[in-house]
Structures are given as C-alpha cells and as structure tokens.
Amino acid sequence: MKRTNEPILWSLFGAGGVLSALLGPILIFITGIIAPVGLWMPPEAVGYPRVLALAQSWCGKAALLLVISLFLWHAMHRIYHSLHDLGIHAGTGAAAACYGFALVATLATAWLLLIIGF
Amino acid sequence: MSARKPYIRPMDGWWRRNPFFMRYMVREASAVFLAIYAVILLVGVFRLSQGEAAYGAWLAALTGPLAIVFHWAALLAVCYHAYTWWKVMPKTMPMLHVGGRRIPEVALSAVGWAATLGLSVVVYALARWW
Numbered sequence: 001m002k003r004t005n006e007p008i009l010w011s012l013f014g015a016g017g018v019l020s021a022l023l024g025p026i027l028i029f030i031t032g033i034i035a036p037v038g039l040w041m042p043p044e045a046v047g048y049p050r051v052l053a054l055a056q057s058w059c060g061k062a063a064l065l066l067v068i069s070l071f072l073w074h075a076m077h078r079i080y081h082s083l084h085d086l087g088i089h090a091g092t093g094a095a096a097a098c099y100g101f102a103l104v105a106t107l108a109t110a111w112l113l114l115i116i117g118f
Numbered sequence: 119m120s121a122r123k124p125y126i127r128p129m130d131g132w133w134r135r136n137p138f139f140m141r142y143m144v145r146e147a148s149a150v151f152l153a154i155y156a157v158i159l160l161v162g163v164f165r166l167s168q169g170e171a172a173y174g175a176w177l178a179a180l181t182g183p184l185a186i187v188f189h190w191a192a193l194l195a196v197c198y199h200a201y202t203w204w205k206v207m208p209k210t211m212p213m214l215h216v217g218g219r220r221i222p223e224v225a226l227s228a229v230g231w232a233a234t235l236g237l238s239v240v241v242y243a244l245a246r247w248w
Contacts, residue, residue, distance in 0.1 A: 020152055024196040026238035028155055030245050031162075031224035032189030036180035045246055048170045055166055064163060071156035078149035085146065087129060105160055112163045115204065117150065 007100065009077055019066065027067065036072025052116070063112045069106035076102040145202045155192050176187035204230025 028033060035046040054060035080098040083090040133139035165176035179185060206225035207230055215221065224248075 017199075017203050018194060021200040022234050022237050023241060024152060024155075025193060025200055025234070028189055028193045030242065031159070031239075032155070032180060032185070033193065035245075036177060036185070038229045041246055043191055048166075048173050051166060051173065055163065064159070068156050068159050068163070071152050075149040075153035075156065079153065082143075082146045082149070085133065085143065093175055105157070109160055109163060112160075112167050116163075116167050 009073075012070065012073035012102075013077035014074075016070035016072070016077075019070050022076055023067065024071070055113060055116045056118055058118075065106075065109050065113060068109045069102070071104040072105050073099075141202075142194075145199060148199040151188075151192040151195040152199065154188070154198075200234050201231070204234070 030041065031046070034041045055064060074099040080090060080095060083094055088094070133143045162173075162176050165172040184226075204227045208226040211226075213220050214226070
C-alpha cells in the first residue's frame with residue numbers, strides 16, 4: 001500500500017477541531033465582539049501592555065501558536081475536502097495551496113512570536 | 119471512438135436537495151469563518167510585533183461594521199461547528215460500557231458540550247479578571 005501523509009493531516013484536523021469546538025466560540029466572542037467595543041470587557045484587558053505580556057510569556061506564545069495554527073490546519077483540511085463536494089476536482093495543486101497556506105501561517109506565527117521576544 | 123453521449127446526472131447544487139446535506143454543507147462552511155478568524159488573529163500578532171500604535175490600529179479596525187458582522191456570523195458558524203463536533207464524537211470512538219450497559223451517545227456528546235460551556239466561562243473570567 002502506498003504511504004500517505006493523510007494520518008498526519010487528519011491528526012492536525014482533529015486537534016484543531018477539538019480546540020475550536022472548545023475555545024472557538026468564546027475566543028470569537030471576546031476578541032471580535034465584546035473587547036473591541038469595550039462591552040463586558042474593560043479596555044485594559046485587551047490593551048497593548050497586557051496582550052504584549054501575554055505574547056512574551058511562554059504560555060501565551062504556546063496558546064497563540066496552537067490556536068492560530070490548529071484552527072487553520074483544521075479549516076484548510078475541511079475546505080480542501082469540500083472542494084470535491086462543490087464539483088471542483090481538486091488535485092495536487094489545491095492540496096498544496098490549502099495545506100501550504102496552513103504551513104506558511106504556522107511558520108509566520110512562530111516567527112512573529114520569536115520576534116516579539118521574551 | 120463512437121459519438122455516444124451517455125447521460126450524466128447533473129450534480130450541481132446536490133446539497134440543496136435534502137436538509138441533511140444542507141446541514142452538512144453549513145458545517146463544512148464553518149471552516150471558512152474559522153480560517154478567516156485565525157488570519158485576523160495572525161494579523162493581530164503581526165501588528166502587536168510592530169508596536170503599540172500598530173496594535174491599537176488593529177484593535178480599532180475590529181470596530182468597523184464589516185468586522186462586527188463578520189464576527190457575529192463567525193460566532194454562529196463556529197458554535198454550530200462545536201455543536202456538531204461533539205454530536206459526532208461518540209461515533210468516532212470505541213463504545214464505552216459501565217456496569218455492562220453501553221453509555222448512550224448523547225451522554226458522551228453532553229460531556230463535550232459541557233466542556234465547551236465550562237471552558238468558555240473559565241476563559242472569559244481569565245480574560246476579564248486575571
């Protein structure tokens with residue numbers, strides 16, 4: 001049988017699925033809905049000093065990297081397989097574009113978190 | 119080759135023919151919202167690395183009408199993803215038995231839904247008061 005990398009991609013899809021099922025709704029609610037307008041969340045809570053401190057701590061870096069990268073690995077895997085459902089016969093190019101995007105975003109996030117420092 | 123033109127059933131819009139397929143496609147579409155949200159966070163990390171003014175501009179951009187509409191839509195979509203994720207979970211794992219009886223699937227799903235609710239409260243409390 002030909003070896004495939006599907007188990008790795010499915011694991012990332014699964015991990016991202018669990019993480020986004022657990023934290024997706026509350027994160028979108030906080031960062032996208034209440035924090036920007038300062039409703040039920042004081043402005044200091046998402047102010048520069050606090051978010052910078054988060055991104056400079058090991059725990060914060062790990063959390064940001066896991067959330068951004070696993071959400072994307074999950075989403076791009078689903079989008080890739082949905083292309084078939086929409087009648088688009090996706091080949092190697094579409095796979096490279098979908099998973100490549102997730103990979104580049106993961107590396108970019110890691111790089112930025114490194115630049116932000118400790 | 120012969121000039122036969124075999125009938126091929128058109129499949130355009132197949133998922134609109136049945137509510138089950140509709141729900142399936144809505145669930146799959148939630149991934150698009152999740153991907154865009156992750157990119158917004160990634161841009162946020164990028165702006166954070168550029169300094170206070172850039173980060174402030176990113177935060178201010180999130181108050182725009184398009185951003186607000188997007189985040190409400192994304193919230194609905196990802197809530198639906200969370201609902202379906204835990205609903206399907208029992209079918210993807212070995213059956214669990216307690217005292218010779220199989221634990222019903224809905225009980226296992228309920229653990230997932232409760233975990234999402236519980237963690238949401240914890241994350242909100244940490245973000246606001248910690």
